[in-house]
Amino acid sequence: MTTQTETNNAFLIHISAFASYVFPLGGIIVPLIFWQLKKDESAFLDMHGKEAVNFNLSFLLYSFVFGLSVFSTSFFDFPNFFGIFGGVSIVVIIAIIRFILILQAAIKANRNEPYRYPLTIEFIK
Structure with a gap:
């Protein structure tokens, strides 16, 4: 049985990603520290902490790779598919999606439900 304190802590682990x-x-350091402090208290906190850290690490990797691709095409290969403004708009869309996914995970955690972020690489198992 998961306590209200555990669900609140899982909620905070997900929300702490907004520290970015x-x-x-x-967005990586704060959830990682919070998860490290709370992971031994329950399997529920351990599961949500791993998910939050893995998602934020995956998002950092995806953002880095996408940023390199936009930068290289925007400044070296005119005309290109994205262009400067197209690349910026896609970055904004990705940031909005990240924001929504973090809120969705936090709400699920607060309702004592498991949550798996989509397209997340399992760096921590």
């Missing part, structure tokens, strides 16, 4: 808006890599 405050400082670089905050």
Whole structure:
């Protein structure tokens, strides 16, 4: 049986990914620290912590690769498929999707439900 404290902590682990808006890599470091502190308290917190950290690491990797592809096509191969403004708009769309997925995971955690982020690489098993 999962307690209200555990569901609140799982909620906070997911929400802590918004620290990336405050400082670089905050979306990875803060959930990782919070998960490390809470993972031994319950399997529920361990599962949600791994999901949050894996998602944010995957998102960082995808953003890096996409950023390199947009940068290389935008500045070296005019005309291109994205163009500068197309690349920026796709980055904004991806950021909005990330925001929605984090909120969705936090709500599921607060409702005591398991959640798996889509397209997440399992760095931590």
